[in-house]
Amino acid sequence: MEVLTIDTEYVRPRMDASHLLVAAGRAAFVDTGTYFSVPNLLSALAARGLAGEAVDYIFLTHIHLDHAGGVGRLAAQLPGAMIVVHPRGMAHLVDPGRLIAATKAVYGETAFERMYGELSPVPVSRLIAAEDGHRFLLGDRRLEFIHTPGHALHHACLVDRAGGAAFTGDTFGVSYREFDTAAGEFIFPTTTPTQFDPAQLHASVDRVLATEPRTIYLTHYGPVRATPRLGDELHADIDAFVAIARAAASTPDLEAAIERGLWTHLSRRLDAHGFRGDAAQRHAVLDGDLRLNAAGLVSWLARVA
Numbered sequence: 001m002e003v004l005t006i007d008t009e010y011v012r013p014r015m016d017a018s019h020l021l022v023a024a025g026r027a028a029f030v031d032t033g034t035y036f037s038v039p040n041l042l043s044a045l046a047a048r049g050l051a052g053e054a055v056d057y058i059f060l061t062h063i064h065l066d067h068a069g070g071v072g073r074l075a076a077q078l079p080g081a082m083i084v085v086h087p088r089g090m091a092h093l094v095d096p097g098r099l100i101a102a103t104k105a106v107y108g109e110t111a112f113e114r115m116y117g118e119l120s121p122v123p124v125s126r127l128i129a130a131e132d133g134h135r136f137l138l139g140d141r142r143l144e145f146i147h148t149p150g151h152a153l154h155h156a157c158l159v160d161r162a163g164g165a166a167f168t169g170d171t172f173g174v175s176y177r178e179f180d181t182a183a184g185e186f187i188f189p190t191t192t193p194t195q196f197d198p199a200q201l202h203a204s205v206d207r208v209l210a211t212e213p214r215t216i217y218l219t220h221y222g223p224v225r226a227t228p229r230l231g232d233e234l235h236a237d238i239d240a241f242v243a244i245a246r247a248a249a250s251t252p253d254l255e256a257a258i259e260r261g262l263w264t265h266l267s268r269r270l271d272a273h274g275f276r277g278d279a280a281q282r283h284a285v286l287d288g289d290l291r292l293n294a295a296g297l298v299s300w301l302a303r304v305a
Contacts, residue, residue, distance in 0.1 A: 001141045001163045005222045006044045008033025008070075011115070011288065014177050014221050016066050019167055020044050021160075024139030028057040028081075030158055030167040031219050032070035035117030041070070042077060055081040056138060059145070061169025062155040063089040064192070065103055065116050067219055072096075072120025083122055084136070084145060087129040088154035093122040106193075130156065148208065150201025151190060157208055164214035166226070171204050173234050174220035178285050181274040185224045188237050188266060190289065191296040198242050198300075205234050233269075240265055245297035254301070259294040266290075 001023040010016035010033050018041055019030040027050050029041060045052065055078045060068045063085065071093065075083055085093060092099045096119040104112045128134075132147040144159045148171040158167040166172070170190045179186035189201065208216070213226040224230060244261035251257035267282060275282075 001138075001160060001165070003165065003217060003223070004044055004048065005217070006040055008037035008040060008066075010034055010037060010066050017217075017219055017221050019217050020048065021138060021141075021143075022048060022050065023141040025050075025054060026139035027055045028059060028138050028143075029055065029074070030059045030217070031061055031067040031169065032058065032074050033067075034065060034069035034115065035073050035119070036070070038070045038073045038077065041074060052078045053080055057081055057136060058083045059143075059158050059167070060085045060089065060093075061157060061167065061171070061219065062086065062152045063092050063099065064152065064170075065099070065119070067169060068093070069116045069119060072122050073118070075122055075126055076120065081126075082128050083126050084128045084130050084134075086147060086154040086156045087131065090124075090127055090129045093127060094124050096121055132156075144211075146207065146211075148204035149195075150197055150199075150204040151192070152195045155204070157204075159208075159211045159213070161211060164212065164226075165217060166208050166211055166213040166215075167217045168208055169219050171201070172208055172216050172218060172230075173237075174289065175218055175224050175230075176221055176285050178277070178281070179270065179273070179275055183274050184227070185230065186270065186273050186275065187224065187230050187233055188269070188289075189234055189241065190220075190293060191238075191241055191300070192292040193296045193299045196296040196300045198238050201238055202235060205231055205238075237265075237269075241293065241297060242300075245301055249301060249305075255294050255298050258297050259290050262290050262293055 004020040006018045008016045021028045130145040134145045136143045148157045151170040173187045173189045175185045175187040216226045248257035
């Protein structure tokens with residue numbers, strides 16, 4: 001199976017990806033980016049010499065808008081494609097009103113429109129609410145949809161066991177290409193609001209690795225080698241992020257304290273990884289994740305307090 005990484009051009013270059021899968025002349029997308037990303041996806045399909053009629057599926061790892069905001073617009077352009085989503089995410093695609101309101105509450109209406117554009121509903125007849133272990137045939141390749149909570153309760157990953165590939169959304173963390181060094185990829189978990197659960201995320205990372213992938217395709221960003229080191233570092237960082245949050249629990253400005261702790265921790269890891277970029281270069285890549293991860297840890301602390 002051929003896999004193409006498509007930059008959705010969300011926020012900055014090489015921050016957010018959709019993946020186009022092609023097997024025996026049939027195609028599927030994994031995640032869509034936002035409303036503004038759809039022309040890039042259609043251009044990639046055409047560049048591969050495929051018509052829209054060749055697309056059988058649009059797989060969504062979860063419904064956060066950097067992963068699924070463009071699904072309604074893309075589905076309208078690909079009328080033969082079925083949209084596959086975790087059962088918990090299905091209602092939000094049929095009626096995205098609550099999702100829109102929740103996102104505007106975080107970013108504000110102006111930023112929402114600039115970052116995400118429109119959210120079009122998806123007809124229920126176009127949706128497959130895939131249970132854990134549901135299998136799909138794409139051309140000559142069998143794909144498995146596995147539930148992987150921890151980042152979100154409605155998260156799932158797509159596994160191509162024969163090809164040694166896993167498409168993991170946010171479950172297997174984020175790895176930005178700017179941080180690649182001679183030591184390989186730099187990876188860390190994402191603990192964004194509001195459903196981060198460390199025990200679930202540990203289990204889901206292990207479940208991905210248990211499928212024995214050779215390559216893991218991340219929405220943020222692109223393919224990484226499925227090495228034991230990456231799994232070990234994700235597990236260690238989940239625990240480190242939790243420890244940072246607990247240590248800051250009595251701090252008046254809790255979210256800011258956690259953000260500072262995450263910055264210090266990841267900066268030290270980058271030093272050890274051999275990254276020589278200065279603080280400005282690191283902030284340019286990390287700051288969005290630091291803010292969201294800190295907010296997610298605050299939300300988690302409130303639930304477990």
